[in-house]
Amino acid sequence: MTILHLAVLAPFLFAILVPFLFKYFRKVHTGWFVLFVPLILFIYFLSYISVTSDGQAVMQRMEWVPSLGINFDLYVDGLSLLFALLITGIGTLVILYSIFYLAGKEERLNHFYVYIMLFMGAMLGVVLSDNIIVLYVFWEITSISSSLLISYWYAKKASVYGAQKSMYITVFGGLSMLGGFSLLYVMAETFSIREMIGNADLILNHDLFLAAMILVLLGAFTKSAQFPFHIWLPDAMEAPTPVSAYLHSATMVKAGIYLVARLTPVFAGGAEWFWIITAAGIFTMAWGAISAVRQKDLKAILAFSTVSQLGMIMSLLGAGSAAFYYMDGDNALYTTAILAAVFHLINHATFKGSLFMVAGIIDHETGTRDIRKLGGLMTIMPITATISVIGLAAMAGLPPFNGFLSKELFFTGITNVAQYDMWNGDTIGMLLPVIAWIASIFTFAYSAIIFFRTFRGKFKPDMLPVKEVHEAPAGLLISPIVLVAAVLMISFFPNILAYSIIEPAMMSILPGILGEGSNFYVDIYHWHGINLELMMTLGAVIIGTIIYVTMNKWSKLGIYQNEQDIMTTVYDNGYDALIKGSQVLTRIQMTGMLRDYIVYMVIFIVLIMFYTMFRFEGFQISMENASEIGIFMYLILAALVITIMLLPRVNNRMTAIILAGFVGFLVAFIFTVFRAPDLALTQLMVETVSVILFMAVFYHLPNLTKDNIAPLTKAINIVVAGSAGLMVALVSMSAFTYGQTTPFDAISEYFIENSVELAGGYNMVNVVLVDFRGLDTMLELLVLGIAALGAISMIKLKVKEDDDV
């Protein structure tokens, strides 16, 4: 246990304390206690910058299940540190914001902060784990705590729906990922990511490579809301706004991004990795941006915008992974995309976090997030408006804000793909910048919609549920101001993080492809000269403005009235169909009729037996070694068969008992013939008692009525019963034939020789029953006793109405 381990576990440990703090310090908002955890962790992680900026990494071991190779190993390099700082830094701001957002008296703060702490710890575990199994464990804890947070207001139906949906989708992805991890273990024979990267060649040339890759990517895509798994994110907006700002913009949805970046050195040698991720990312980007324009709810717009931006980062990671394919890290043609991905990751976390907080403030102050009811808030909420303008400009990619810088890099990275020579990079690759450009147009459009619909236009006080709208309290504004300050900082000094954060992160995404001792050198600057990227931005702004201005015309179109995502419809219908389908299936099969179940059982047994016997050529019938038949045996057996065949037809209860008894006595007679006096004796007595019992019972029961069975059912019954008898007879004959030919003697010689010597008895059957195999007899008597007790209680005991059974 090192301090690093303690840092990851600290949120979990603190979560235990939260309910006590909530209960015993009711006067202080619980959030104030919680605030110190991420703050201290943030400062602690800052101390690692000096280590990682030299390209070094820290590895701390802690054994968990060493015999299976599962250890709680933590690994800090540039990439994990970047995420750890995001998680703790934005975590601090979000908790500060939540202190003012959630009222101390009415809300169940103990629940809220426990969930948030669970989430924070799990997220730190995901980004710092070196062992994939440990990573998976933390990954699932993020899914669970995220669902808990989404359904925080669990009385609301939409919250529960959103929580369920996100749970199903992310857990589906998580389980697929576990499958992928298991395949990785099969290939690389280690759970450690570090060692896997060392064995990347082994994995690349293995047959399971593609399967493992797709399974792992399912996990990453579901978590990071890539198409078509993005549908849970808009519904997760039912969570309290601090949660949306934290989980659904800055941290959890980037877990998939992290996983892709982390495993790039393992998988990126294959061209499939490049194409799947780039294509999925760019398509998600366009889909999210176009869907965002349709939304009427501020948070829903932001959710689709997050989907879009995540797609953008994902496509950049895909495009940049080509560096591994060519093993060329010196060439900016390949690495610019990775730089853009890391840079935009940071930018997105800052501006999207602040935008969510602004949406929360507007909701808090006006009581609604519907853009049709909002308007003209600029003069009423000037500070909020200022924060929004900066955040939105960054999101839309306007100069000089940081979104502009990362978007220019994005265009560069994605247009470079056309120069790759793998899998038609020059032809299909041409499509990517076009789609990216369309997505940017819509990004600009929805950023404009948020700003102009909320802050400009006419103020509509009569449509708002609150009486008086005024600027938010200072406490709510601190966090978004800090985030916006970060946006401005990065905007004007883009290289401020280059050496300390971005270069080490690039090093960990693309390890081992640079020459020994050399480093990535990042220099981001505003003015590239008049080039294609600038023209693309310019074009996006112009067309985006046209789209926004003419919005009233095309927003009447049917497609744009419908807010619901097509994939959500697919999901809902699929979910209903799954439940209905399984119900139908159950109804067909579980009829509640004894007859049907017996038919299933018999048919199954007969078919299985037949197949097995047929498959292994088990049917062998030989008359050799069979003993001779006396004439009287023919008579007995004929009588037996006739009785049995009559039995099902009888409709008189007395006749039925007598026939059943007759069968029993005939069997006793056969026992006599076969030299089994004890058996015959017992059989006679038992049969007599049985007949008396039957008589006694029948006295209480109605007479047998003729079974009214439909002809078809009757035919099925005959076939089923006949096949059962035939099958048993055939198998028994074969078994008998084999039994006669095996070289093994019966063990009975031992009993015959020793019954007097060892047990002092002359009747061998009785000696076997009470001496050699006495245990059977004891338990058989127990069965008899239990049956007797059962019969008594069946007759005597009655359940009364109010008895608790």
Add this chain to the structure above:
Amino acid sequence: MEILIIIVAGIMIGASVYLMLSKSLIRIIIGTGILSHGILLMLLTMGGLKRGGIPVLDDSVQQYSDPLPQAMLLTVIVITFALTAYMLVIAIRVYRELGTDNVEELKGVPREDD
């Protein structure tokens, strides 16, 4: 002879399955009884029916019939009897409580909410 007995036992098992597929509780119980008889015959036959003396030691007898299957069958008979008796009592109870011995009428009613 073994083959013949096996065929008869097969017929008994087939008839018992047919009885168990009927609607009347009593026929089902009779069916289980017949099933156990068929199995008894089958078990006794599988060991081979070589004629020998009854399995009680006697100096004049050279060969005995196999005592082990007989001991096992004795156990089977007793257990079957216990089960049959118990099932009969259940049948009485069912008829007394529910007023029918038709198994199709004993089906549970599907709840409204599913």
